[in-house]
Amino acid sequence: MTFREDGAEALEWAARYLERVGELPVLAQVQPGEIRARLPASPPETGEPFSAVLRDLEDVLLPGITHWQHPRFFGYFGVTASEPGILAELLAATLNSVAIMWRAAPASSELEEHVLDWLAQLLGLPAGLHGHIEDTASTSTTAALMAAREATGRRVVVFSDQAHSSVAKAVKLLGMVPREVPSDAEFRMRTDALELDDAAAVVATVGTTSSTSVDPVPAIADAAERAGAWLHVDAAYAGAAWVCPELRWSQAGVERADSVVVNAHKWLLTPMDCSCLWTRRPADLRNAFSLIPEYLRSRDEVDNLSEYGPALGRRFRSLKLWAVIRCYGREGLQAVIREHMRLAELFEGWVRAEPGWELCAPRPFSVVCFRREGSDEENEALLERVNASGEAFLIHTKLNGRFVLRLAVGNAWTTEDDVRRAWDVLRREAASLQTA
Amino acid sequence: MTFREDGAEALEWAARYLERVGELPVLAQVQPGEIRARLPASPPETGEPFSAVLRDLEDVLLPGITHWQHPRFFGYFGVTASEPGILAELLAATLNSVAIMWRAAPASSELEEHVLDWLAQLLGLPAGLHGHIEDTASTSTTAALMAAREATGRRVVVFSDQAHSSVAKAVKLLGMVPREVPSDAEFRMRTDALELDDAAAVVATVGTTSSTSVDPVPAIADAAERAGAWLHVDAAYAGAAWVCPELRWSQAGVERADSVVVNAHKWLLTPMDCSCLWTRRPADLRNAFSLIPEYLRSRDEVDNLSEYGPALGRRFRSLKLWAVIRCYGREGLQAVIREHMRLAELFEGWVRAEPGWELCAPRPFSVVCFRREGSDEENEALLERVNASGEAFLIHTKLNGRFVLRLAVGNAWTTEDDVRRAWDVLRREAASLQTA
Numbered sequence: 097m098t099f100r101e102d103g104a105e106a107l108e109w110a111a112r113y114l115e116r117v118g119e120l121p122v123l124a125q126v127q128p129g130e131i132r133a134r135l136p137a138s139p140p141e142t143g144e145p146f147s148a149v150l151r152d153l154e155d156v157l158l159p160g161i162t163h164w165q166h167p168r169f170f171g172y173f174g175v176t177a178s179e180p181g182i183l184a185e186l187l188a189a190t191l192n193s194v195a196i197m198w199r200a201a202p203a204s205s206e207l208e209e210h211v212l213d214w215l216a217q218l219l220g221l222p223a224g225l226h227g228h229i230e231d232t233a234s235t236s237t238t239a240a241l242m243a244a245r246e247a248t249g250r251r252v253v254v255f256s257d258q259a260h261s262s263v264a265k266a267v268k269l270l271g272m273v274p275r276e277v278p279s280d281a282e283f284r285m286r287t288d289a290l291e292l293d294d295a296a297a298v299v300a301t302v303g304t305t306s307s308t309s310v311d312p313v314p315a316i317a318d319a320a321e322r323a324g325a326w327l328h329v330d331a332a333y334a335g336a337a338w339v340c341p342e343l344r345w346s347q348a349g350v351e352r353a354d355s356v357v358v359n360a361h362k363w364l365l366t367p368m369d370c371s372c373l374w375t376r377r378p379a380d381l382r383n384a385f386s387l388i389p390e391y392l393r394s395r396d397e398v399d400n401l402s403e404y405g406p407a408l409g410r411r412f413r414s415l416k417l418w419a420v421i422r423c424y425g426r427e428g429l430q431a432v433i434r435e436h437m438r439l440a441e442l443f444e445g446w447v448r449a450e451p452g453w454e455l456c457a458p459r460p461f462s463v464v465c466f467r468r469e470g471s472d473e474e475n476e477a478l479l480e481r482v483n484a485s486g487e488a489f490l491i492h493t494k495l496n497g498r499f500v501l502r503l504a505v506g507n508a509w510t511t512e513d514d515v516r517r518a519w520d521v522l523r524r525e526a527a528s529l530q531t532a
Numbered sequence: 533m534t535f536r537e538d539g540a541e542a543l544e545w546a547a548r549y550l551e552r553v554g555e556l557p558v559l560a561q562v563q564p565g566e567i568r569a570r571l572p573a574s575p576p577e578t579g580e581p582f583s584a585v586l587r588d589l590e591d592v593l594l595p596g597i598t599h600w601q602h603p604r605f606f607g608y609f610g611v612t613a614s615e616p617g618i619l620a621e622l623l624a625a626t627l628n629s630v631a632i633m634w635r636a637a638p639a640s641s642e643l644e645e646h647v648l649d650w651l652a653q654l655l656g657l658p659a660g661l662h663g664h665i666e667d668t669a670s671t672s673t674t675a676a677l678m679a680a681r682e683a684t685g686r687r688v689v690v691f692s693d694q695a696h697s698s699v700a701k702a703v704k705l706l707g708m709v710p711r712e713v714p715s716d717a718e719f720r721m722r723t724d725a726l727e728l729d730d731a732a733a734v735v736a737t738v739g740t741t742s743s744t745s746v747d748p749v750p751a752i753a754d755a756a757e758r759a760g761a762w763l764h765v766d767a768a769y770a771g772a773a774w775v776c777p778e779l780r781w782s783q784a785g786v787e788r789a790d791s792v793v794v795n796a797h798k799w800l801l802t803p804m805d806c807s808c809l810w811t812r813r814p815a816d817l818r819n820a821f822s823l824i825p826e827y828l829r830s831r832d833e834v835d836n837l838s839e840y841g842p843a844l845g846r847r848f849r850s851l852k853l854w855a856v857i858r859c860y861g862r863e864g865l866q867a868v869i870r871e872h873m874r875l876a877e878l879f880e881g882w883v884r885a886e887p888g889w890e891l892c893a894p895r896p897f898s899v900v901c902f903r904r905e906g907s908d909e910e911n912e913a914l915l916e917r918v919n920a921s922g923e924a925f926l927i928h929t930k931l932n933g934r935f936v937l938r939l940a941v942g943n944a945w946t947t948e949d950d951v952r953r954a955w956d957v958l959r960r961e962a963a964s965l966q967t968a
Contacts, residue, residue: 099546099547099550099615099618099619100543100544100547102615102616102619103543103546103547103615103619103622104540104543106619106622106623107536107539107540107543107622108536109623110535110539110622110623110626111535111536111539113626113627114535114626123635124635124638124639126638128634128638128833128834129642130638131638131639131642131643132642132643132645132646135642135643135646138650138653139650139651139653139654139857139858139861139862140857140858140861140862141861141862141863142861142862142863142864143858143859143860143861143863143864144858144859144861145859146615146616146619146855146859148858149616149620149854149855149858149859153623153851157639157643158639159639160638160639160642161627161629161637161638161639161640162629162635162636162637162638163627164627164628164629164630164636165626165627165628171636172630172632172636175628175630176628177625177626177627177628179535179538179539179582180538180582180585181625182535182622182625182626183535183538183539183542183582183622184585185621185622185624185625186539186542186543186546186618186619186621186622186625187542187545187546187589188621189613189617189618189621189622189803189852190546190549190550190601190613190618191549191597191599191600191601191613192600192601192611192612192613192618192803192804193597193598193600194600194608194611194804196608198564199559199560199598200598200600200607200608201597201598202560202562202564202566202567202596202597202598203560203567203593203594203595203596203597204597206565206567206568206571206596207567207568207571207593209568210568210571214574214575215575217574217575218575231667231843231845231847232843232844232845233845234842234843234844234845235842235843238705238842242705245707261823261824261844262844264823265821265823265842265844266842268820268823269674269678269705269706269842270705270706270707271681271706271707271708272707361845367625367628368628368630368845368847369845369847384704385701387697387700387701387704388697398564406670406671406674406701406702406705407667407668407670407671408668408670408697408698408701409667409668409669409670409797409804409805411667411804411805415589416625418585419582419585421575421576422575422576422579422580422584422585423579423580423581423582423585424579425575425576425577425578425579425580426575426576426577426578427577427578427579428578428579
């Protein structure tokens with residue numbers, strides 16, 4: 097085998113995949129265990145050609161893939177691994193640069209800081225923040241809360257009942273104490289009784305996972321400042337919207353945050369994984385995480401990004417973010433976000449206008465929460481039918497105790513026709529349920 | 533731009549890189565800040581072609597890259613991103629499958645469990661272990677210690693003074709209490725006074741980072757069993773050696789571990805990141821990490837791998853490990869490990885035979901610890917000169933308080949000529965230091 101020939105075959109598979117993904121069922125139509133059962137019980141004794149791997153990817157694995165790249169993937173948060181991002185991952189794997197410390201990977205270390213500065217500029221964040229990349233927001237939030245724990249000597253972490261599950265998971269990991277506060281009728285953290293005097297940190301969310309609601313960050317920042325608590329802003333999904341000035345209303349107060357996380361792998365066209373964490377208190381992160389054994393000491397007078405987070409080994413993740421920002425530019429990123437806002441608004445309008453359907457939450461970004469009139473069970477059955485069709489994929493959430501459907505626009509290849517088709521499938525399956 | 537054309541250009545760059553990496557200086561010959569200074573202060577307003585990214589990778593970034601793929605990279609642990617692994621990363625990025633839960637990525641979830649089972653077979657680990665992939669051993673060890681903390685209700689973690697820094701980092705993260713125990717003359721954990729009665733966990737290392745020493749796992753397992761402490765085995769580097777039956781002496785006692793980590797991205801030809809964690813107590817990991825919010829609930833009666841570790845979002849990492857195992861097979865993996873053992877033994881023999889040089893530790897695997905007779909300062913100066921030559925890259929460690937050089941063989945393209953050249957450079961620079 098040669099790298100060029102195998103590579104050309106892999107590249108052709110990838111190109112064909114991106115061309116045809118829209119014709120595949122969005123949600124994998126397999127039962128648990130079905131894929132595993134098709135794999136040999138034991139590894140091969142001798143090597144096989146790479147083409148055999150590609151063949152089995154096509155024949156064995158493909159039916160078990162839920163297609164996040166599908167233009168009618170409306171689940172969780174819609175995401176895109178754009179072409180420049182994909183090819184940059186090929187290059188990162190080729191270089192296999194491991195940024196355990198600066199001298200082990202100077203270009204990776206410096207590009208990471210630089211591109212995070214670029215992205216801060218694009219998003220209109222304050223100048224001078226320290227930025228680095230973690231794998232996911234789970235890790236970014238863990239890093240921020242660890243810094244808060246060490247800096248304050250306190251253990252209580254405050255967040256709303258709409259905060260992402262990764263916050264509670266990080267709190268448990270860190271041996272900290274969760275304190276959940278209620279949200280208001282529009283799913284925003286209530287601040288009327290917010291008490292942070294004993295808190296290490298408060299986590300405000302811009303774009304909650306259920307309904308993309310925006311916590312009142314300015315009021316939360318006031319309370320955090322009074323109490324000396326760390327303010328961490330989880331903008332994992334919605335922070336990308338700040339690339340558009342008209343959506344920066346949702347950034348109010350974020351300039352006062354001690355740390356903020358935005359996942360470039362969500363709404364910024366970058367393949368998994370690329371979670372961007374900025375802080376105005378880098379010394380506190382460094383104090384929490386720095387730990388340099390002898391075999392990593394060098395004479396370089398320089399910070400190592402591994403001193404700002406849990407992991408020592410770090411991939412060359414900045415390469416893909418750099419490629420995406422350069423190949424799209426500010427205008428290209430804005431165009432994608434604006435088109436997704438337009439599509440979500442369209443869908444919202446169709447739901448509003450259709451008898452028998454209702455909207456269930458305000459829609460600040462590209463996620464629409466809605467339901468069909470009727471019971472939770474009927475809505476759940478509807479969702480299962482839509483997803484079983486393979487024509488579109490949505491998930492549900494619960495808002496005010498009710499089962500709610502949730503359409504998340506976020507794939508760069510999604511067109512108006514795709515959103516229309518999802519709406520058609522929803523109405524078709526609802527009608528067929530009614531007559532069944 | 534089209535994906536096929538840009539992709540062909542990226543692939544050609546990658547192929548050329550792999551062909552010429554041996555001619556580049558191993559350690560980046562740049563000063564801190566030098567790469568950043570060459571990058572534009574602001575991101576572009578409009579998109580650029582991907583070819584511009586490739587051009588700047590070549591012109592701007594390449595001088596700042598320390599080449600982990602270089603056949604004379606002998607630093608840290610030598611690693612290889614093999615061709616099948618690289619191409620599988622291209623495919624993983626193309627699919628952008630995010631395994632937050634089974635139904636979001638059935639093939640990724642099932643292939644991950646399956647390939648970890650394959651690898652357990654290849655390494656001769658006990659049947660029936662639960663395996664999953666984390667990014668790095670930092671995270672794998674954190675996951676294991678978290679499970680230990682929750683299962684035992686205790687907080688003390690015991691490890692030797694030769695344990696990897698990630699253990700102390702994980703202990704701090706988890707709010708646990710470190711207890712370092714001394715090692716013996718051959719850098720193995722001393723067990724004569726090992727007391728684990730109040731310990732949540734003990735971390736034994738097979739292949740320590742400084743000298744690749746092997747802790748006496750059977751005795752440690754005895755003590756852990758008596759005390760009801762969790763036994764975690766860190767075999768991040770050396771676990772790969774178990775693919776060769778003649779090296780399984782170092783696996784004694786590991787069959788009694790509660791968890792064991794082996795990094796496929798170290799000595800198993802897989803690009804960063806791919807840390808394999810097995811446990812015989814999956815319920816304890818799940819109990820520590822499971823936390824399912826409403827928007828992730830589904831009717832599937834199935835485990836989600838995100839319930840076994842800190843992160844929710846998970847890349848399709850198993851694809852590259854699958855590709856590597858299939859394209860090399862058991863025999864191919866064995867051949868690489870055996871060749872590296874042979875090369876390290878050769879180098880060890882040269883040092884032993886050469887007046888004025890000494891070996892500083894036993895050599896159980898492919899890392900040779902040695903020094904030139906003389907002061908620490910002289911050895912440090914020697915190391916700096918060797919690394920500044922760009923001809924080979926090594927790091928140092930401290931053993932018994934002395935500055936020791938460390939040659940780690942682990943790159944699949946390293947030949948006998950490369951090891952010989954490193955030895956020549958070392959002697960040349962030592963001689964030139966002496967006459968200076």
